[in-house]
Amino acid sequence: xxxxxxxxxxxxxxxxxxxxxxxxxxxxxxxxxxxxxxxxxxxxxxxxxxxxxxxxxxxxxxxxxxxxxxxxxxxxxxxxxxxxxxxxxxxxxxxxxxxxxxxxxxxxxxxxxxxxxxxxxxxxxxxxxxxxxxxxxxxxxxxxxxxxxxxxxxxxxxxxxxxxxxxxxxxxxxxxxxxxxxxxxxxxxxxxxxxxxxxxxxxxxxxxxxxxxxxxxxxxxxxxxxxxxxxxxxxxxxxxxxxxxxxxxxxxxxxxxxxxxxxxxxxxxxxxxxxxxxxxxxxxxxxxxxxxxxxxxxxxxxxxxxxxxxxxxxxxxxxxxx
Amino acid sequence: xxxxxxxxxxxxxxxxxxxxxxxxxxxxxxxxxxxxxxxxxxxxxxxxxxxxxxxxxxxxxxxxxxxxxxxxxxxxxxxxxxxxxxxxxxxxxxxxxxxxxxxxxxxxxxxxxxxxxxxxxxxxxxxxxxxxxxxxxxxxxxxxxxxxxxxxxxxxxxxxxxxxxxxxxxxxxxxxxxxxxxxxxxxxxxxxxxxxxxxxxxxxxxxxxxxxxxxxxxxxxxxxxxxxxxxxxxxxxxxxxxxxxxxxxxxxxxxxxxxxxxxxxxxxxxxxxxxxxxxxxxxxxxxxxxxxxxxxxxxxxxxxxxxxxxxxxxxxxxxxxxxxxxxxxxxxxxxxxxxxxxxxxxxxxxxxxxx
Numbered sequence: 001x002x003x004x005x006x007x008x009x010x011x012x013x014x015x016x017x018x019x020x021x022x023x024x025x026x027x028x029x030x031x032x033x034x035x036x037x038x039x040x041x042x043x044x045x046x047x048x049x050x051x052x053x054x055x056x057x058x059x060x061x062x063x064x065x066x067x068x069x070x071x072x073x074x075x076x077x078x079x080x081x082x083x084x085x086x087x088x089x090x091x092x093x094x095x096x097x098x099x100x101x102x103x104x105x106x107x108x109x110x111x112x113x114x115x116x117x118x119x120x121x122x123x124x125x126x127x128x129x130x131x132x133x134x135x136x137x138x139x140x141x142x143x144x145x146x147x148x149x150x151x152x153x154x155x156x157x158x159x160x161x162x163x164x165x166x167x168x169x170x171x172x173x174x175x176x177x178x179x180x181x182x183x184x185x186x187x188x189x190x191x192x193x194x195x196x197x198x199x200x201x202x203x204x205x206x207x208x209x210x211x212x213x214x215x216x217x218x219x220x221x222x223x224x225x226x227x228x229x230x231x232x233x234x235x236x237x238x239x240x241x242x243x244x245x246x247x248x249x250x251x252x253x254x255x256x257x258x259x260x261x262x263x264x265x266x267x268x269x270x271x272x273x274x275x276x277x278x279x280x281x282x283x284x285x286x287x288x289x290x291x292x293x294x295x296x297x298x299x300x301x302x303x304x305x306x307x308x309x310x311x312x313x314x315x316x317x318x319x320x321x322x
Numbered sequence: 323x324x325x326x327x328x329x330x331x332x333x334x335x336x337x338x339x340x341x342x343x344x345x346x347x348x349x350x351x352x353x354x355x356x357x358x359x360x361x362x363x364x365x366x367x368x369x370x371x372x373x374x375x376x377x378x379x380x381x382x383x384x385x386x387x388x389x390x391x392x393x394x395x396x397x398x399x400x401x402x403x404x405x406x407x408x409x410x411x412x413x414x415x416x417x418x419x420x421x422x423x424x425x426x427x428x429x430x431x432x433x434x435x436x437x438x439x440x441x442x443x444x445x446x447x448x449x450x451x452x453x454x455x456x457x458x459x460x461x462x463x464x465x466x467x468x469x470x471x472x473x474x475x476x477x478x479x480x481x482x483x484x485x486x487x488x489x490x491x492x493x494x495x496x497x498x499x500x501x502x503x504x505x506x507x508x509x510x511x512x513x514x515x516x517x518x519x520x521x522x523x524x525x526x527x528x529x530x531x532x533x534x535x536x537x538x539x540x541x542x543x544x545x546x547x548x549x550x551x552x553x554x555x556x557x558x559x560x561x562x563x564x565x566x567x568x569x570x571x572x573x574x575x576x577x578x579x580x581x582x583x584x585x586x587x588x589x590x591x592x593x594x595x596x597x598x599x600x601x602x603x604x605x606x607x608x609x610x611x612x613x614x615x616x617x618x619x620x621x622x623x624x625x626x627x628x629x630x631x632x633x634x635x636x637x638x639x640x641x642x643x644x645x646x647x648x649x650x651x652x653x654x655x656x657x658x659x660x661x662x663x664x665x666x667x668x669x670x671x672x673x674x675x676x677x
Contacts, residue, residue: 027656027658028466028467028650028656028658028660028661029466029467030466032656033656034563034655034656034657034658035562035563035655036563037559037562037563055654055655059565060563110355113355114355122371122372122463122465124372124373124465124466124467124651125463125464125465125466126466127466141463204353205354208353208354208356208358208376210376210385210569210572210573211385211568211572212567212568212569212571212572212573212599213567213568214565214567214568214569214654216567217565217566217567217654218565218567218654218655225566225603226603231602231604233583239585240386240581240583240585240594240596241386241585241594241596242385242386242596242597243386267654270654271565271567271569271654273356273375273376273569273573273648273652274353274356274358274375274376275353275354275355275356275375276354277354
């Protein structure tokens with residue numbers, strides 16, 4: 001049975017006990033999926049699943065009252081967000097049903113855009129797209145193009161260690177049991193640059209920011225939202241001004257609040273309408289957390305995130321030894 | 323059309339250089355995959371093949387604008403007495419916005435009806451508007467999110483522009499569409515347009531209009547949206563996927579809401595005006611703590627209602643949406659305003675609102 005049909009069957013089975021199941025459906029064009037909210041069996045026809053199912057739907061879990069019973073379809077990376085939310089007691093285990101599947105990866109539409117531009121085609125005019133095996137075939141303005149899938153996977157998929165959901169109540173399809181390595185080479189390469197160059201890089205990137213907070217609101221772990229100190233007036237931590245300093249300050253706050261909590265789903269960067277590579281900031285913190293505490297967020301529902309814990313002596317930090 | 327010239331592709335930088343004499347010229351440029359408006363200078367390569375990701379809204383309506391500077395000073399003879407000194411600051415540099423699309427320029431006609439009227443004139447906006455000219459590029463191929471033809475516009479609409487460029491063989495036909503635009507055509511880089519170029523441009527414009535997806539009439543939405551004002555089930559459904567960021571409004575060429583804050587440090591400070599967004603919890607949050615728009619459903623209702631109902635109602639017709647489609651294309655979760663408007667028109671109303 002095709003995996004999508006298996007998923008529909010699994011959702012149909014659990015739907016009677018749930019208020020809503022969140023999955024992906026067709027979006028406004030051939031290259032977009034969009035979240036769909038399933039409340040009846042008739043809605044199951046709207047479901048889609050595949051490399052365009054990019055959004056991390058776990059971000060919606062904290063937008064409902066904790067008493068609502070919610071089903072959510074997750075990729076491996078998204079399942080880590082669910083685990084992290086459970087670890088922080090931001091959702092009730094008994095009120096969430098997790099539908100997992102073996103995720104082959106998702107397409108980075110920025111990469112599609114650049115690859116198409118290289119062929120004189122525009123992503124915004126694509127009328128048809130199919131993803132089969134190693135190739136993606138696209139039609140734009142009556143012109144057909146073909147791109148190797150290897151060039152289109154999101155970076156997070158190329159370094160993915162969790163293709164299969166790390167936690168699920170219903171798992172459909174065969175587990176991939178595939179694991180890539182991630183040595184944080186991108187972070188190390190950036191760190192190797194001189195400080196002035198790094199500063200200049202972020203100043204240029206942040207100058208483009210429109211402070212829309214899509215990065216914050218797409219993040220499943222950014223749960224303060226309406227109380228975010230980037231916008232509060234009492235206290236007035238960040239000016240309402242839209243200078244590079246304020247924008248960078250906000251990103252620093254955002255990154256700091258995600259330290260040891262970020263599961264690197266990459267939604268912050270994907271959501272950015274002006275292409276600011278802000279996942280790099282989160283990965284820098286995660287690299288530090290991994291080195292200091294030997295900890296990755298969102299793997300074990302029973303584990304305590306290191307920055308939410310207090311120990312007189314950390315196992316890997318020798319406080320009194322020097 | 324007042325007069326027509328021809329600009330060869332090879333003469334583009336010469337004309338931009340001439341326009342930039344004594345003026346700020348903003349052109350769409352690529353920055354890490356995004357296309358945004360930036361000042362033109364030597365070595366800057368404009369991207370004219372596609373719509374910019376951010377509209378040129380900042381040119382006339384900056385995301386942060388200083389309205390005034392203020393300072394307090396104590397009277398040395400009587401320290402309880404404090405004097406306040408206020409200096410109004412209007413910053414309206416001569417500007418040409420080059421290479422935007424008709425939707426980008428038309429967006430400001432929506433602002434004009436609000437900020438520059440007989441009754442109320444916002445000097446900050448009005449002076450910037452008066453000092454900014456738009457050299458607009460007619461679209462020759464619509465994007466999947468384009469719907470300008472459904473909101474009373476078109477890919478060759480010159481409304482709000484001063485000069486309209488239409489792609490022709492080897493370059494562009496350059497037409498002044500306002501009195502102010504005429505002056506920009508007086509440049510050595512521009513040659514008199516041969517009749518063939520004029521014919522090609524006419525054909526290109528007709529082809530651009532024909533290439534658009536079929537128009538659907540958004541005008542009846544005004545009454546339907548009012549009818550659905552209290553149908554919160556409808557608004558809960560259509561806003562379910564919204565994550566309440568402000569990308570749609572900040573990227574919108576017609577969204578003009580602002581907030582005003584005093585940013586004070588010690589005895590001095592400034593009063594600034596910054597973009598506001600109806601997607602934010604703080605939008606219309608009252609000092610009492612009450613918010614008439616308490617959830618994202620109410621806020622999305624405001625965005626759609628404002629553009630397609632309240633504004634056309636107040637201004638007797640025009641829709642406050644230029645159909646550029648950025649709010650759809652760049653929404654992280656693909657909320658589609660076209661779909662919401664169409665559903666409002668098609669679905670029966672469960673709880674009718676007050677007329």
